[in-house]
Amino acid sequence: METELIDFHLPAELEAAKPAERRGLRRDHVNLMVLDRETGDTVDDIFFHLDRYLNPGDLIVLNNSRTIPAVLHAQKAGVANRVEIRLAQRKDSSRWEALIRDSSVNVGDHYVFSNSLKAEVIDTDPEKPLATLKFSKEGTPLLNDIYELGEPVRYEYILEPWGLDNYQTVFASVPGSVEMPSAGRAFTWELLNKLKDKGAGIAYLQLHTGLTYMLDDKWHQHPSENLEYYEIPAATAKAVNETKRRGGKVIAVGTTVVRALETVASKFGYLKADKGWSDLFIHKDFPLQISDGLVTGFHEPKTTHLALLSAFIDSDKLTKSYQRAIQKGYLWHEFGDINLIL
Known part of the structure; x- marks a missing residue:
């Protein structure tokens, strides 16, 4: 059933309460768990080594929506x-x-x-x-x-009121997200240049994130009720289509990017420049048309973000990888570690 949501116990000590920089790390030196879509095997690394797992001709698609103090x-x-x-x-x-x-x-x-x-x-x-x-x-x-x-949205596991700069990606340029598109937070310009030197392409789109938690457990919004505005520029559509035609992988950075790409592909059967509102719910039975891989954070149990990941990899393999991430001490949420699914 597409409404099935993955459940597990997340220890409180794995909820990242501080940005990496406040823990003595560079943004791009958070931990990275690389997850093989076919086998479910994992590799432990640091995010700065992302280029080792990509090939020349692959395309990284980033969400350059800028977080506002909502x-x-x-x-x-x-x-x-x-x-x-x-x-x-x-x-x-x-x-x-x-x-x-x-x-x-x-x-x-x-x-x-x-x-x-x-x-x-x-x-x-x-x-x-x-x-x-x-x-x-x-x-x-x-x-x-x-x-x-205003001030940034801060949930209960964030113990201190970190400034807005801590909730921005380095490439954010279009204001509109009320919560940070957090999968892109670990990127630095140095790492992006490193990826370009490897021969990977970089493209941008916008999907402005909405409020995901209503502070009262009685409110459970289905993704179809959570409309989020997106814009895909013509240059990005062209880069994606050329990458697919050449046989390269399109790597979405964040569930927001997957949602934008697959929304347009579902409408037209291919990717084109487009803008509008997405109410797309991606789950284990959803046929991905554009996204070949995903850079994402670690998601809470029983969330639709986690359900989206099961469109990339079998739910059992995903669950086992999360159990391993817990054993290894990976950190969750917007200030946490990164999962690469390829």
Whole structure:
């Protein structure tokens, strides 16, 4: 069944609470577990040696979406207490879906973030965790205020409020993700140049990540309810198609890249320049058309991110590799180690 999710016990000490740099490592020197799709065999290495596992003519596809500081605080009109608001997904230049941590949220409620920024609730549904806010600014002025007032989304295993720079990839250039596309975090310009010297290509797309956890276990969003905006440039589509034609491997960096590539391939039967909203759920029975390999972090049990990995490798082999990663002390989450599936 495509709804089956892989379960295991993740020890708390393997939840990375600090960025690699705060643990005395370079970004690109986190641990790397290389997983063979066919055999399930694994190799332990460091991420800086990624080039050893790729061939000339392979293509690395990166998500250059930039993380925004999506946690804001506001005063509700007529109420003394401040309210935390987590941006979840940008709908247009002035409207965002957001998780509003308030005792009641109703259409017409007003929130004041600063002397110059306000928002009104224009849509809400008691059966869903998110409401729609219309801000008093739009476009770049709104984004500037979000950067000035906000802070990064931080989950309970992150014990300190690390600055926004810790939640960016070095190549991030297009603001829009409320959570870091974390598989790309371990890349440095030195490593990217090393990959180019090996003869591997580098291409970019955007998929702006939404909010994955609603802070209340009663809310379980299916991927079809978690719309995420993507854009695939013509140059990237061309690079991918040429790589496939030559017999090279297309290596997606992160589940976000897989989702964008396979969304377009599912729509058209091949990859082309495109933009839109993805609601694609990739699971063990999903036929991958574009992605030949995956660079990804280690994912929590019973998540759809982990279900996506089972499209690359048999679930039993994946589960065994995760058990081995736990025994070896690999670190989980956005500040953790990296898994290469080839």
